[in-house]
Amino acid sequence: MKIKYFEYITVYLSVFLVCVFVGIIGRLVLLEKGADEYTAGVFFWISTGFGILMFAILSLFLNDLAERLVNRFLKVKKNESPESQIPTEDLEKIEEQQQDVLIKPEIPENNNAVIDIQQLREERENAVRNQKQARIDNAICYAQQEFALYASDDDLKQLGRNIIIYAEGLNYEKIKPVKVKDLSNLDLYHFGWNIWNCFKVSRQDRAAQFLKLTFADALKDVEQNSIKTHLKDDEQKGLIKIMEDFTDL
Structure with a gap:
C-alpha cells in the first residue's frame, strides 16, 4: 500500500x-x-x-x-x-443436482434416529408419570399418618381415594365424605394447604372445595370461601401443622 x-x-x-x-x-x-x-x-x-x-x-x-x-x-x-x-x-x-444435495440431504435408510426419539419421549413420559405417582403415594402416606388416630380404617382408605381424585383432576362427584374426630377446623385447613402445596394442580379454591366435600360433616357450617382464606392461619398451632414439604416423612 x-x-x-x-x-x-x-x-x-x-x-x-x-x-x-x-x-x-x-x-x-x-x-x-x-x-x-x-x-x-x-x-x-x-x-x-x-x-x-x-x-x-x-x-x-x-x-x-x-x-x-x-x-x-x-x-x-x-x-x-x-x-x-x-x-x-x-x-x-x-446445477439441479447441486441444489438437490444442498436442499435435500440424504436420509439414512434405517429409522434408528426416529426410534431413538420415540424411545426418549416414552422414557420422559414414564418419568413424569412415575414422579406424579410418587407424590400421590407420599400424600396418601402422609394423610394416613396424620389421621391414623382420628379416623377409621375405611375412612382412611376413602381419604386416600379422595386425594387421588384431587391430584388427577377428576370429577369431584366421586369424592365421598370422611368422618374424623378430635380435630379442629384449623387442623383440616392445614391438611388441605399441605395437600395443595404438594401437587399445586389447581387454585386454592379447588383445594377448599376438596376439603368441603371430604370433611362434609366437620365443615358443614363453614363456607367454601371462608375455608380458602383460612388455609394457612396459625401455621404452627393445632394437631396438624403447616408443612412446606412432607415428602421426606
Whole structure:
C-alpha cells in the first residue's frame, strides 16, 4: 500500500514540475517579447494549472478506457473457460443436482434416529408419570399418618381415594365424605394447604372445595370461601401443622 502511494506521489509531482517548467519557459518568452511582469505571472499560473488539469482529464479517461479493455479481455477468457464449453443442458442438470444435495440431504435408510426419539419421549413420559405417582403415594402416606388416630380404617382408605381424585383432576362427584374426630377446623385447613402445596394442580379454591366435600360433616357450617382464606392461619398451632414439604416423612 505504501509503495502504491509513493508511485502516485512520484507521478503527480513529476507532472507538476513539468507544468511549472513549461510555465516558467512561457513567462520568460513573454518577458523577452516585452510583456510586463503581471501579464507574465498570470500566464505562468494559467499555463501551469491548464497543464495539471489536462493531465487529470487524460488520466481519468485513460483509466476508464484501460478498465473497459481489461473487463472485455476477462469476459472473453471466461467464455473460453472449460465450464463454458459444457453444453447448456448438461450445465443445468449439474446445477439441479447441486441444489438437490444442498436442499435435500440424504436420509439414512434405517429409522434408528426416529426410534431413538420415540424411545426418549416414552422414557420422559414414564418419568413424569412415575414422579406424579410418587407424590400421590407420599400424600396418601402422609394423610394416613396424620389421621391414623382420628379416623377409621375405611375412612382412611376413602381419604386416600379422595386425594387421588384431587391430584388427577377428576370429577369431584366421586369424592365421598370422611368422618374424623378430635380435630379442629384449623387442623383440616392445614391438611388441605399441605395437600395443595404438594401437587399445586389447581387454585386454592379447588383445594377448599376438596376439603368441603371430604370433611362434609366437620365443615358443614363453614363456607367454601371462608375455608380458602383460612388455609394457612396459625401455621404452627393445632394437631396438624403447616408443612412446606412432607415428602421426606
